Amino acid sequence: MTGRYKAAIVGCGGIAQAHMDGYSMVDDVDVVACVDPIPEARQMYMDDWGIPQSYATLEECAYDAEPDIVSVCTWHLLHDPLTVEAAGYPSIKAIICEKPMAIGMGRANRMVEACDANDTKLVISHQRRFTPGWNKAKELVEAGAIGIPLRVDIRVKEGLANWATHSIDGAKFILGDPKPRWVMGAVQRTTDKHERNTPIEDSCIGLVMFDDPLQFFIQSDLWDNDCDAGKFFIRGTEGMLHVRETVLKLFNAETDGWKSIDLDLQEGDQAIGGNMNAKQVEELVRWLDGGPEHRNAGHIARDTVEIMMAMYESARQNKVIYMPMEEQEYPLELMIEEGKVVVEEPGRYDIRGFLDRSNIDEARYAQLKEDGVSHHQAMRILHDEMARG
Ligand SMILES: NC(=O)c1ccc[n+]([C@@H]2O[C@H](COP(=O)([O-])OP(=O)(O)OC[C@H]3O[C@@H](n4cnc5c(N)ncnc54)[C@H](O)[C@@H]3O)[C@@H](O)[C@H]2O)c1
Structure with a gap:
């Protein structure tokens, strides 16, 4: 144990492995504890990663192990209560919370406010912002390789909040985190579909207007065709980019057709875990040491949540939703309660229910x-x- 910062994992399931991957590559941080209500889950992390202590609750961990950093790696609906709770403990200086940041603007806002009030640094784990493909795409856009960006096309599946949070966030990153102005959306929910205990849509689409002329078009669970969370297409006045985490293609007047861009890939360059989670931790350490704000700071992810929530709210109200949106609850859940979407094939199911270890x-x-x-x-x-x- 030589690190200057102590970290704890909260939620010893699948994605926490990626956080451990990251921490294990950063000398400044030691993981001293893990938290999970399921004894076998936390024992697995202690055995696999040599973590010395484990607890059933965050509270016990916070007072006993006194971590500086916690990784919130639980299902979505626990992101905000655990983040708000963690921000209130004296030892905790920083939180890395998993995506989607929150289900509803009230929840997302409470996370940002609690962290601001306690001077706790909040990072949302959109770790793909560290991938070589997205970073090179950002560099090319800033150098004018596609002229003025006009349109982003995002095609995902497995639930809007589950996957599109990555691609919306990624396109925003590449384009300099522009602020959305308005959103129009449509939603279908004729089955009782859930994802990690959150009611979700069968499918949806959204059109997002940023400052003229930039728009994003988002479709989720409609047309698969090799769609992916980390993949999107950007068209500008002078060219086009096909963007993935580790593959990048450019088309403009100088490329003689589509040109693959060399990304100088290193071992551990991958969408989830490896170098990406390590770089996410390193940037947090620099932020804790007085450096610049993290690229995944809570308020940036909050804008991504707002785009997704506004897609639902637009379908709920049959209106264009102007930012900042007023509704603080989860608009899809409100639509269900108000009978605006009606289940035609009864039977609750959860597309990630198989992860439940209880x-x-x-x-x-x-x-x-x-x-x-x-x-x-x-x-x-x-x-x-x-x-x-
Ligand atoms: N960033 C990414 O690329 C990425 C990829 C996959 C999943 N995720 C996100 O990670 C989150 C977790 O997903 P997962 O697939 O790892 O789920 P998982 O079910 O594998 O793990 C969740 C763990 O949290 C534990 N838990 C439940 N309540 C708890 C509590 N109160 N305190 C502490 N632990 C508790 C569970 O027992 C379980 O072990 C989700 O929000 C998901 O969207 C992100």
Whole structure:
């Protein structure tokens, strides 16, 4: 233990592995504790990563282990209560909270306000902002390679807040974090679909206007065609970019057709985990040491949440939604309550429900893990077996 900062993981499931990946590559930070209500989940992190202490609650961890930094790696609806709670503990100086930042503007605003009030640095884990593809794309746009940016096309699936948070945030990053002016959206929800315990849409679209002439067009769960959270298309007055985390293609008057841009990829350059989570931690350490604000600071992700919430709110009101939007609750949930979207095929289902560890056969999980089965695969197998009875 040689680091200047102590960190703790809150939520010992899938994505916390990426946070551990990052912390383990940064000498300034030692992970001293982990938190999870499920004993087997926290024991797994202690064993796999040599973490010395673990707790059932954040409160016990905060007073006993006194971390400087916590990673909030739980499901979405716990992001804001745990972040607000963490900001109130005396030892905690910084929080890295997973995406989507929050489900609803009230929740997102409370996170930013609690961190501001306690002088706690808040980072939202849009770690793809550190990928070589997105950074090179930003450089090219700033150098004028596509002229004036006109239009971003985003095509995702697996839920708007789950995936589009990355691509909306990424396109904003590349274009210098412009502020949205208005949003128009449409939503379908005829099945009782959830994602990590959050009610979500079957599909949706949105048109976002920034300062003239920039617009984003977003479609989610409509047309798959190899769609991805980290991939989008940008068209400008003088050229076009196909952007992915580790692949970048440029088309303009000088490229003689589509040209692949060399990204000088290094080992560990990947969308999730590896160098990206390490760089996210390094930038936080610099911020804690008095350096510039983090590129993933809470208020920046808050704007991304607002775009997604405004898509729902537009469908709810059948109106263009001008920023800042007024509705603070989760507009999709309000639409459900108000009968504005009606389930035609009854039966609640959760597209990430297989991640729930609270009722699994832990002995069988341990066996699968010993056999080399990945966490996600093991959880799918266990939930399939539980469903079959
Ligand atoms: N940044 C990315 O690229 C990325 C990728 C995947 C997931 N995520 C996000 O990470 C979050 C977690 O997803 P996951 O797939 O890791 O879920 P998961 O189910 O694998 O892990 C969540 C863990 O949180 C624990 N938990 C529940 N309540 C808790 C509490 N009160 N205190 C502490 N721990 C608690 C659970 O027991 C579980 O072990 C989600 O919001 C998801 O959107 C981000």
